[in-house]
Amino acid sequence: MGGEGHFSDGKTAARHQVDVLLDATGLRITSDAAEITKHWPYSAMRAIDPPREGTPFRLTSQADPDARLALSDPGVVRELRQRAPQLFQTGLGRPNVRRNAGIIILVLLALGLFLWQGLPRISAPLARLIPMEWEYDLGLKFRGRLLSGAGICTGEPGTAALSRLTNRLIAAMEAPPPLTVVVADRDMVNAFALPGGHIVVLRGLLEKAGGPDEVAAVLAHEIGHVSERHPTQMAIRVLGIGMIADLLTGDGSTIVEAISELGGALLLLSYSRDMEHQADAAGRALLRQAELSTDAMANFFNRMRKAAPAASGNSLAGYFSSHPPLAARIASEDETAARRPAALDASSWRALRKICG
Amino acid sequence: MALLSSDGLQSRPARANNPIMSDDFVQSLGPAALKLEQRGSAGELAPIVLLNTLLNIITLSIYRFWGKTRIRQYLWRHSHFMGEPFEYTGTGGELFKGFLAVFFLVLLPLGVISNLASAYLDPDGFAFTAFSAVSYIVIFLLIGMALYRARRYRLSRTSWRGIRGSMAGSSLQYAIRYVVFWALTYLSLGWAYPWMRISLFRRIMSETNFGDRAFRVTAAAGPLYRKFAACWFGSFLTVAAGLAVLMVLEPSVYHDFFEGFGRGFARSSDIQATPAILLLSAGVLFAVLWFFSLLLWLPWYKAQEFRHLASGTSFMTMTFKMDATVLNLAGLVCINGLIVLLTLGFGQPFAQLRTFRYVCNQLTIIGELNVDWVQQTSAAQPTMGEGLADAFDLGAV
Incomplete structure (x- = not known):
């Protein structure tokens, strides 16, 4: 034929x-x-x-x-x-249709696996590779963006009280990281740590705290995050997510935005339960080392919860809603708490609360 | 598809008796045979576009490389020269590889460097200014390279009767010209533009090969300058005359519009609204209006330019004639723009089909082509495709 x-x-x-x-x-x-x-x-x-x-x-x-x-x-x-x-x-x-479909499915699976397992696993070792001094400027930039115009409180006696409190905690650490602790003029009840050892306590938290011990407990917890390099890990995760988004959309601009928006995204992305437990453990160890009450934070939380019970209102939404370990730890375990001296004397505590004038 | 059944292999002219000649040498003598045709239809393209859109959504847009390839296969396959179809031989995998390479080798380092710079350099300092200037130049260079490399990839994956196209030059050299010419165009308030167009066109076409033969460009910039001057002054006069008429009819225009703009500008940047500042800002505002007016005049210039470029180009013994007019060009651009806009970009392939059809319909090929003399190219083929163009969103087709 x-x-x-x-x-x-x-x-x-x-x-x-x-x-x-x-x-x-x-x-x-x-x-x-x-x-x-x-x-x-x-x-x-x-x-x-x-x-x-x-x-x-x-x-x-x-x-x-x-x-x-x-x-x-x-x-x-x-x-x-x-x-x-x-x-x-x-x-x-x-020909090739099934192979191409296979390639696409594999790529999607690989990306999913990277986001779900890879990124959380590599972020901790990666964070340890970066000297914290390098992050200082970056953290300062994030702080500026996060606070978006809210002033840093610089009341003279208050600042002195804050550094007394911070130094007391630092003195109890074997290898303290470089820390920059400030109070920002915001009435939310919140505090957070940023890359480069920056810790920000918002005015609202000082106002709702029952005493210097409670502020010391919050500070110790945030120092725990810093020591564990959690803020840097979160920054690495945000970058990784931004990178995947770029890979998917094919747009180089998202990655640029991801880095510049990092500050904002850091707050949106809350720490994992494991991270909170690590920071909680490190914070309590630090409080014990500094011979401060380890119950203050749980007390603070309980009081806040009683003040606004069902509504789980705004005051709780800030700091305590994002710290699940605290919610679980209500029972007092520190019998000697009452006999310990407070973290700050009464006049320093008054000064600290008035740091924003 | 009545058109397709007339594909005409049976109805071709009688075969040449001369055994040395290939059978379509006779055909090439007839001027009608040297015709580009686009036989695709929007109706046939629609299912491909719909399926692509669906798969893009399902795969979080990873499918786009394969989708783009299917569109190109359709557009190429329905483009005919001498009654025979073109062929797109590229694959989605090649485009994907090209994208990955550019993403990790160019985009990622670039993003990291620019962010480190903005994090660590003082934004008012010299270092940051120098860095910004350099990165602008680098991005412009990359765009030039992307244009050239995308063309190289597409040509290498275009074949007609099994003969491939190729680009013979260096993308970096093209990119350097591209950057220098754009800088000259800005500095000369547009006057280098026709020169740039001719020079870049000459470069890119003389490096464009089909098989082992290159295109030749003899077009010179001179004749374009008369049109460009008319465009440049015409748009100036349009704005000036328009404003003059407005001011006669409504004398408060200057005060409300120009001075208002100047005062607003002074207020927002905390400077004194001195007469000099007001005059300067009025000048800037006028320049902006002028620029938009220039854009309105542009289709008229572009139509002339396309005709000039086409008629100054030849391939072996073929010459070209482009019947671009301000009306058909503006119609093409406006309707394509509307299609893309109204379909949120998903309808891009329909606009591409219209562009293909426009070129095929308006381009006349004169002369003859001895196909026996066109031999296969020996140029190496790029192994992956147009990642740069994809990254900078330059992938026109």
């Missing part, structure tokens, strides 16, 4: 009329005028375009990847369909 076709040999742009013969193993392509004799095995052939009514069926072969054969004789095409049905597959049967 045979017929006519048109052949381009892939060496020049010429097109030759050829005779096509279908034998048991393949297509024999011959032209006396153009001196062409080719034999294309069915298994080595590939369809250029899917078969379409009224359009020549175009083929190539592995041995001559640049050569093209166009068959417009319906009889030849029908015969070829019987001998090499794989050339006529459409839809999901086309």
